Amino acid sequence: EYLHFNLFKENKDTFEANTIITRLLGLRTGASSVTFAGTKDKRGVTVQRACLRCVDHERLATVNQRLQGIRLGTFAYAKEPLRLGQLKGNRFTIIVRQIQPTAAAATLAGDALRAALQKRVIDEFAEKGFVNYFGMQRFGTRDIGTHQAGILMLAGQWQETINLIMAPKSGESATITAARAQWAEHHDAKAALAMGFSSLYGSAERALLQWYARHPELRHDPHAALFSALPRNLRTMYLHAYQSWIWNQIVSIRLDRYGPTARKGDLVLVDPAVDDVDDELVSAVDAASAAPKEDADAVPRVAVRALTAEEAAQTSMFDVVVPKPGWNVTYPDFLLPHYQSLMAQHQLDPLDMRRKWHECSLPGDYRHVLGRPRDVTVAFQRYTDPQRPLVPTDLDQITEAPTKFRAAPAPFQALPDVGPYDALILGFTLGTSQYATVALREIVEAD
Structure with a gap:
């Protein structure tokens, strides 16, 4: 089937x-x-x-x-479909080309540089881990972040949410910019689609305009437009982005003001087995979204407890979790004022996260403060041509024997370890919802 x-x-x-x-x-x-x-x-x-x-x-x-x-x-x-949450993580192969020594290792070159970099990867990346921030892609790659739409949705500001989605964005083509201007001035959905939005498959803008083109009589009903036009995954993406943005801010406060070790009042899981491969717990938000409306209050509550001072001295920071805001979580007493201060800037309250709009009533969940990669591998490759692949691509991995639909690809040719440039080939596995771009900061010293 x-x-x-x-x-x-x-x-x-x-x-x-x-x-x-x-x-x-x-x-x-x-x-x-x-x-x-x-x-x-x-x-x-x-x-x-x-x-x-x-x-x-x-x-x-x-x-x-x-x-x-x-x-x-x-x-x-x-016999069964795939469902969200059924994965254990992601395997990454990342190539850092033209590697250069840091200021502390400026005198190193060649094999000495390779050895120093390999030691750093093992000592600082594989062993010490990384702060488990949500990556910037969680918030969109343009000047208007997805979390900003989430703020408006939590406030019930439906028209403002649509206006934000349809607002001009930097870096777009002239045709899309003109189409946005047409919509802003005339609200002619068919014309805006014809001017360029029809080509943006999977975009929120295209979905909204197609819905308005079919239902011009409902142009002044933004709630209907938002909840009928946009796929559920896009709507929940905005809400989850705001939760993730708050979580990032809170974790920065936690580490900057209270230090890098466990302390009294930090939260840990009562049952560590609930966690999924050193990463974000199975999301209560997803469980609530999948349940019928009348069962929303039946979302299971993940059990956590606050550490005593004695327990904190014996607890690894890898065990500490911080909640994303919601009605079904416990906040650390010493961090709750920071949640309240941050969210008050958006006229929101971490202790008041229920909404009459079921989809916007966020239970929240927990996420570990630190992440640690698994199965880390380190290799190096000298090369000459900056355009030539240094490892087999993902496309090579899924291409099978030739069929009547596809010719056989050319086999990947490994390179000899010679050339003026040197590259780091880093392999590692992360848990679900952990970000390689965040983890790599520990190696490349980049923001």
């Missing part, structure tokens, strides 16, 4: 890729027809497992001929 397959993509996020696939297949239900265990952002070159219901693998394989920046392969049938 279910067709599972590997989805390779580059320069597209998961939702956009899914929208393109379902459109080419002629499926009416849109991006929700494709299910997956987790989302991957636009900036990575990624492979993930995905799933479609009642679609033949030969039919899906033909779509490869019309895809750009997306490839599908490794097909298999299963």
Whole structure:
């Protein structure tokens, strides 16, 4: 009944890729027809497992001929679909080209530099871990962050949310800028789509304009537009982004003001087995969103407890968790005033997170302050051509034997370890919702 397959993509996020696939297949239900265990952002070159219901693998394989920046392969049938949260983490292979010594190691070169860098990776990255911040991609890559839309949604400001989504954004093409201006002045959805938005598959703007084009009589009902036009995953993304933004701020305060070790009042899990591979707990938000409205209060409460001073002295900082704001969490007593101060700037209260709009009533959840990579590998490669791949790509990994739909690819050719430039090839595994871009700061000394 279910067709599972590997989805390779580059320069597209998961939702956009899914929208393109379902459109080419002629499926009416849109991006929700494709299910997956987790989302991957636009900036990575990624492979993930995905799933479609009642679609033949030969039919899906033909779509490869019309895809750009997306490839599908490794097909298999299963009795069950993929669901969000079913993954244990992500494996990363990251290449840092033209590596240079830090100021502290300015005299090192060649093999000595490699040895020093390898020691740093093991000592500071694999052992000490990293502050488990949400990466910037969680908040969007443009000047208007997704968490800002979340603030407006929590306040019930539906029209303001739509205005923010449709507002001009830096770095866009002239056609999209003109289309935004057309919408702002005339609110002609069909014209704005024709001017450029129709090409932005999977975007919130395109979804809103298509809905307005079909329902011009409801243009002055922003609640209907927001909750009917936007896919649920986009709406919840805005809300989760605000929770994540607050969490990042609180963790910075926790570490800057109270130090890098466990202290009295910090929270730990009563049952560490509840946690999923050293990472964010199974989200109560997802559980609530999946439940019927009348069952919203039945979301299970994750048990935590506050450390005593004696316990704190014996507790690793890797065990400490900090809550994302919601109605179903416990706040550390010494951090609650900081939550209140931060959220008051947005006219929000961490102790008042229930809403009459079910989807905006956020239970909250917990996340570990520190993360630690697993299965860390370190290798080096000298090279000459900066454009040549140094490792097999994700596309190589999903490309199988030639079929009537696809020719066999050229095999990857390993390079000899010679050349004027040196690259670090770093492999590691992170838990779900941990960010490689955040983890890498510990190595490359970048903000």
